[in-house]
Amino acid sequence: MQFSWKRNLIVLWVGVFFCSTAYSISIPFLSIFLSDQLGVTSHLEIWSGVSFGITFLASALISPYWGSLADKYGRKPMLIRSGFSLAALYLINFFVHDPYVFIIVRIFQGLLAGFVPAAIAMVATNTPEDKTGYALSIMSTAGATGSIIGPLIGGVVSFYSSNRSAFLFSAVIVLVSALIATFFAKEENYDRSAPRSHVRDDIREAAANPAFMTLLMLAGLATFSVMILEPLLPIYLLDMGISRNSASLSSGIVFSAVGIATVIMAPQWGRLGSRKGFGFILFIGLVGGGIGNILQYFVSGYVEFAILRFAYGLFYAGVLPSVNAMIVQVIDPGFRGRAFGLNQAATQLATMAGPIIGGLLGAFIPIRWVFVINGVMLLVAAVLVKTRKLEAKVEAVEATHASGQTVTLENS
Numbered sequence: 001m002q003f004s005w006k007r008n009l010i011v012l013w014v015g016v017f018f019c020s021t022a023y024s025i026s027i028p029f030l031s032i033f034l035s036d037q038l039g040v041t042s043h044l045e046i047w048s049g050v051s052f053g054i055t056f057l058a059s060a061l062i063s064p065y066w067g068s069l070a071d072k073y074g075r076k077p078m079l080i081r082s083g084f085s086l087a088a089l090y091l092i093n094f095f096v097h098d099p100y101v102f103i104i105v106r107i108f109q110g111l112l113a114g115f116v117p118a119a120i121a122m123v124a125t126n127t128p129e130d131k132t133g134y135a136l137s138i139m140s141t142a143g144a145t146g147s148i149i150g151p152l153i154g155g156v157v158s159f160y161s162s163n164r165s166a167f168l169f170s171a172v173i174v175l176v177s178a179l180i181a182t183f184f185a186k187e188e189n190y191d192r193s194a195p196r197s198h199v200r201d202d203i204r205e206a207a208a209n210p211a212f213m214t215l216l217m218l219a220g221l222a223t224f225s226v227m228i229l230e231p232l233l234p235i236y237l238l239d240m241g242i243s244r245n246s247a248s249l250s251s252g253i254v255f256s257a258v259g260i261a262t263v264i265m266a267p268q269w270g271r272l273g274s275r276k277g278f279g280f281i282l283f284i285g286l287v288g289g290g291i292g293n294i295l296q297y298f299v300s301g302y303v304e305f306a307i308l309r310f311a312y313g314l315f316y317a318g319v320l321p322s323v324n325a326m327i328v329q330v331i332d333p334g335f336r337g338r339a340f341g342l343n344q345a346a347t348q349l350a351t352m353a354g355p356i357i358g359g360l361l362g363a364f365i366p367i368r369w370v371f372v373i374n375g376v377m378l379l380v381a382a383v384l385v386k387t388r389k390l391e392a393k394v395e396a397v398e399a400t401h402a403s404g405q406t407v408t409l410e411n412s
Helices: 004-024 027-037 044-073 075-095 099-111 115-125 129-160 163-183 199-207 210-227 233-239 244-276 278-295 302-316 319-330 333-364 367-387 390-403
Strands: none
Touching (some): 004 075, 004 115, 027 044, 044 115, 044 333, 075 099, 075 115, 075 163, 115 163, 115 319, 129 163, 129 244, 129 319, 199 210, 199 333, 210 278, 210 367, 210 390, 233 367, 244 278, 244 302, 244 319, 278 302, 278 319, 278 367, 278 390, 319 333, 319 390, 367 390
């Protein structure tokens, strides 16, 4: 393992990067594709929202099942299954001409997803314990980088060719992920003799671990914190005086600022977390993210707003890697595939709910107040992390696993 974990980290980073890139390619033109290519002429906003959200809902519902299979049959088979399935589905999108068929394909994209959580679980399981936090921090930059590059590729391909051609690019790119997983990823010391668990039992086992459930809540909250602003950024920039012609490009730049900050800062938080403790990094990330959101209430210029979003992203970069590293600490190695499947379900639900709730809030209150609500929510989470002594609970569970005992930390 001492030799292969670095190679696996590089291989799986590249795989997740390509997979995230393939998904985000269609984000800039999804609404345009529905109207211009699939003939949606009325209720376009509803069609766009459903097309975007239905994939995440399907993924959230099925993720625990794929996590159970990953713990039984290995994480690598899940990578291969997901990669080749998604490549086929992106290819099918190229030929779709009916909006209802498009929705069905989007549902199957959610149901057959699972490349990213399987890759994270594989890194967590095949990396030395003292390197796990750093490795997971590096992995978090793969998705962030892909989400930055993907919309750029989608926009360029759509401009010079067509929206449909962008789906071909997605198919090819995610096929590369599948091939990388098939030929280069390696899973060591895996025991397939254990019986496969049932999802209901997995949820019951997870519920008996309060530290893990708290971490799931924090993973969902961190994702929600970013996604709640997605439908509001273009409108907010228009309020700042940005022209309508450049609003989409400007909002894309602002939205990607968080991803760029994540790429820069996540590895640094990972190294610091290995020395200072990931509970400390989680607390700092939540406090910095909360303050960064609240400060966005006071800016009125586009440049200042973009800079502040980037600063918020520098702190946000420490949250999800810390949560993932702490999940590894509180979960037995044999449960990690299921744990990250449940983690995927939590983040996918947050990804779906964030834009919906953000849109509703933006319809009833000034958008700048949504930043305040978002910031207060993160600060409350930081206070709970500190007052509920989450890091102490995580360390207690980790020590228990190391001694081979079983403990329940309810109300501790």
